[in-house]
C-alpha cells in the first residue's frame with residue numbers, strides 16, 4: 313500500500329515487522345577474512361568460541377551463508393514492546409536548512425535504554441538463557457549498551473557484570489544508577505578486579521579507559537567464571553545481524569512512501585547501527601539493484617576508517633580476544649576523552665571494514681564541536697535531544713543537505729538517529745559554555761599505535 317501524503321512519522325504495524333534478520337555476508341562477493349586464533353594464527357573454529365560466547369551466538373558469528381535467520385518468537389514479542397521504531401521525515405530541519413533535499417531518519421531512541429542497543433541485547437540474553445547460562449559480562453562505553461543489556465538480563469533474570477569505561481563512569485553517574493535499577497553490577501574500567509585491568513593500571517594509573525580495556529576485563533571475567541559468557545554490543549557479525557531489523561523496517565517504510573534513499577548515513581563506533589541500517593540497501597548495491605551512497609561517520613578523535621590501517625588486530629586492549637581483520641587504529645590506541653563515548657573504539661566491524669575496503673562505502677570524520685552544532689540545531693527543529701554518537705550522523709546528513717542546497721538537487725537522505733542524549737548533558741553543557749575542544753590525533757601518535765599491531769608470519 314503506497315501513501316499519498318508523506319506523514320511526519322511512519323510506524324509500521326506489528327504485522328509488518330520483520331520476522332527474520334538479514335545476514336549481509338550471504339550477499340557479499342568477498343567475505344571478511346576469518347578471525348584468527350592469536351596463539352596459532354589459524355582461523356578460529358565455531359567450537360573455539362564456545363568458552364567466550366554462547367553457542368547459538370557463536371554459530372551466528374560464523375554463519376556466512378544463511379541469508380535470512382528466523383527471529384525467535386520470544387524475541388519478536390519483546391521487540392513489540394518498543395518497536396516498530398518510527399521513520400521520521402525531518403520537515404522542520406529541511407525548512408531550517410532551506411534545502412531541497414528530503415531528509416528521513418530512523419529513530420531508535422524510543423525505549424528506556426535510549427538507543428538501538430536493545431535490539432541485540434535482548435537477542436543475546438535470550439540465547440544465553442536458552443543455553444542455561446547463569447551469568448553474563450560485558451563492557452560499555454557511553455553506557456547505552458550496558459543499560460540495554462541490564463534491561464534484557466533483568467527480563468531473563470540473568471546476573472550481569474558491566475565494565476564501564478572510566479571516563480563515562482565519571483561523566484555519567486545516572487547511567488550507573490539506571491543499570492543498577494535493572495540489577496546490573498557495574499565496575500569502572502580499568503579496574504583492579506582482573507589481571508588485565510591491573511596490568512593496564514600499572515602502566516598508566518591515570519588512564520581514562522577505553523572500550524578496548526573494558527572488553528579485555530569483561531572477557532577475562534567470563535572465561536574465569538563458571539556458567540558465565542561474554543556478550544558484546546557491537547563490532548561482531550552477530551550484532552550486525554540483530555541490528556538488521558533497523559534497515560529492514562526502514563526499507564519497508566520507505567517503500568510505503570514510494571521513496572528510496574540516494575544516501576544512507578550512520579555514525580560508526582564498532583559499526584552495529586550502521587551495519588544494521590544499511591543492510592538491505594547494501595544488499596541492493598551488492599546485487600546490482602540500486603546504488604545508494606553509503607556514508608559512515610566517525611569522530612575526528614577516533615578515525616578508524618578514515619585514518620586507520622586495514623589489518624589483523626586484537627578487538628581489545630589487553631590482547632586476549634581473537635584477531636580480526638578490520639580498519640584499526642591499533643588496539644593500544646586510547647582515544648581522547650571525546651564525549652561520544654560510544655564511538656571511542658580503536659577498530660571497526662570486519663564486515664563494514666571489508667565493504668569499505670572494497671569500495672562499497674564511504675567514510676567521513678567530524679570534529680565534536682561541529683557535531684554539537686548539528687545536535688543543537690536538530691534538537692530545536694525536531695524536538696528530540698540526540699545522543700552525541702547519533703549527532704555524528706546528523707552532522708553528515710546536514711552537510712549533504714547543504715550540498716543539495718548549492719546544487720539544487722532534491723536528493724533523498726536517510727540517516728540513523730540511534731539514540732537520545734539525556735544522560736549526556738555534561739557534554740551539551742561544555743558545548744554551550746564554550747569549553748568543548750577538539751582533539752585530533754597526530755600522524756606520529758597513530759604511527760606509534762600501528763607499530764604495535766600484531767606480527768603474523770606470512771600475513772603482516
Ligand SMILES: Cc1ncc(COP(=O)(O)O)c(C=O)c1O
Nearest residue numbers: 456546581582583584585654731
Ligand atoms: C546512541 C549510540 N549510537 C551509536 C553508538 C555506536 O555504536 P555502533 O557503531 O555499534 O552502532 C553507540 C555506542 O554506544 C550509542 O550508544
